[in-house]
Amino acid sequence: MNGLVTVLSAGASRTPPFIEELGRMMLPAPGQEILAYLAFAFYAGLIAAGGLAAVLARNLVRAMLGLVVTFLGVAGMYLLMASPFMAFMQLLIYIGAISVLIFFAIMLVRNTSSGEEMNLPGLCQAGGALVSAAAAAALCGPVIALNAGRLNQPGPPGETPLAELGEGLLSYYVAPLELISIVLLVAMAGGVLLAWDQRYRGRQ
Amino acid sequence: MDISLLNVIKLLLALLAIIVLLVLNSVVMVWLERKAAGFVQRRPGPYVVGPHGLLQTVADSVKLLAKQIVLPGSSDRLLFLSAPVLAMFPMFLIFLVIPYGPWLTGLEVNLGLLLILAFTGLETLAVIAGGWASNNKYSLIGAARCVSQSVAYEIPLILALLALAFMCGSLDLTVITEAQSGWVWRWNIFRQPLAFFIFVITCFGETNRAPFDLPEGESELTGGYHTEYSGMGFALFFMAEYTSMMLVSFLAAVLFFGGSNGPFINGFWWTFLKMGLFMTFMIWVRWTFPRVRFDQLLNINWKWLLPLGLLNLWVTAVVLKLF
Known part of the structure; x- marks a missing residue:
């Protein structure tokens, strides 16, 4: 029995030379950078598209799903910034719990699928857009201004334990x-x- | 970041193997479920197509593939068609991180447990999107039940798994498996029996399996959230159910039964054997217990499982601090 175990474990740990060769064939650094930019563009697109869908949809549930797409994009951004813990927590809490609860609230309040929940007058919409843009700017502006000097650091960010x-x-x-x-x-x-x-x- | 050719090839092969595994699992488990149901109810079950009806599910799959997808008149077309895909899609990623054996893992991540919990939330979203998009009162009630059920049952589930993570000091599934190596009594089921008890009950709640299959509830909701689905839409929802069953069975095997550690000759065969046994157990439970009422379902969760989970977590923390 012990002999068999040794043979099996030896077979598992010994790697054939061609596999080692494949392991050494790395994607060159510029290629990795291009991949990172592509991923960034993809996630940024997701965030923008989801946000637009959330604001412009005439139907509450569709707006909620736009929000979910935005959450997905933000989770991807966290992954790009080498913080997988934040990314998974984003998915677990914002998609798994909060959006589901928002959905529940929508269903409890009204359950028509014809939509047409959005019938604010134009002035209110413009005011709301202005207020939310101002809030975003007030929150993000100082953070960006304070960290502007650190934006052009070379290399990928390190992962926090x-x-x-x-x-x-x-x-x-x-x-x-x-x-x-x-x-x-x-x-x-x-x-x-x-x-x-x-x-x-x-x-x- | 190390994007070597070897890693890319390994990832693609793992994805391919997982797709094959998920399809095979659904085909075999549907047959086994119908046979077990027949056995429990003293009838033969499927027996016409193939020996012992073995090819029955294959024939059913071909039928479902060829069937027309009927769109309800006033449904939300985009959501209606994308919901079944959303139910199935995250599963491929989840199965990548499960350590099937000492060297058999698609993608090794140090936050595997968290990744699994995070991506299973998408399935709930798929169910509610499908139920709402159908524009049918039965579907909508099924979706509403699914929401309150899965949100409620996720809390004791996470509390139980948190106690395990406390004990092993890691969210890495490989580390948790290694902590159970040695002999059988080092398995987590013996060290965390209360967590296992909570885990088993919440498994039925999270996978929407009987006795907690309220979102489907054939007797009162016709088909629940998938009432309006036909053809491949229905088949994908069906596959998602059996896939999530397999997922929780793999989780039970890896987290509580030592994963690839067996009484002798460790290897991936133990993980698969334990997974199969746990799935058979789930089928057995389904055909043994009647469906609970909805208030009973939520009472079990909020009044019993949640305090028990907190107690278990507290005791684990105190024991870890003292010893």
Whole structure:
């Protein structure tokens, strides 16, 4: 029995020379860079297309699916930035939970598939677009301005180890983390309040 | 980044093997399921086409391939057609990261468990998109049930798997397998029995299998979310169900039963054997238990599994800290 095990494991670990040869045939660096640019363009396209679909769709569920496509694109961007943990968390939380809950909310509120939920007057739409653009600029502008000097660093970014990420969340970034959970608590309290009100009215 | 020719060839071969595996799995498991159902209900099951009805599923597949896809009049065409594809597509990626054997993994990633959890969420999305796009009240009710069920059951599932990740100190499936090497009592089922209990129950909830197959619910919803689907659309949803069954069986084998570690001569055959046994168990459960009511389904989850999962996580953390 032991002899058989040795033979099997030896067969598994010994690689034939032509396979080693194939392992040494690397894609040259410019090719890798072109691939990275192509991936970036693809994900950026996904984000833009999903965002446009979310804003322009006349139907709430289609708008939600546009949002999902945007989330997918953002997850891809995280992968490109060498943070797979963030990418998978993005998929798990934003696509697996949040969009599904948004869908649930849409179905509870209204379930016509004919759409036509979007019937705001033109002025409101323009105002809304302006406010959201201003919010995005206010959030992203300072970050870009502060890190502008580091944009042209050569080489791909390094991957942060998971343990370091966890330690950071529980030491340096502990205050923002707790604040986020307070926001969630407020949302939950709001949900309970709404449900309470409806139940009370239903009894009357 | 190391994009060598060898890695690309390996990835393509793995994808090809996975496609073959998924198709074969559906064909064999549908036959086995119908045979098991027949056995449980004291009837022969399929027996006309081929010896013991072995070719019945092949004939059914050809029939489904040739059938017309009927589009409901007022459906959302784009979503209706893309939902079955979305249900099947993430599976190919998920099966790449499962360590079938010591050297048999399509793509080695150190966050394998997280990747699997992340991409299974897309299947829920496919079900709700399909159910909504059909513009049929049964489909919509099925989709709504699927949403509340899978969101609810994901929480205890993640809590149970988190306890395992705590114990092994990694989300890498290969590391978790290696931690169970040695002898049988080092398997996680003996070290985390409560996590395994929660995992088994949530498996049925996440794969929408009886006794938790409320999104389909033939007796009250005709076909649930796939009422309006015909031809290949239906076949893809059907395949997705059997594929997710195989996925949770592989997960059970790798996470709780030691993966490729067997009592003797370790190798990928143990993973496949354990997977097959777990799938047979799921079929057995389906034909033994009646479907639960929806409020019962959610009560089991929120009132029992969630506190149990938290307790298990807490005990694991305390034990790890103390010893």
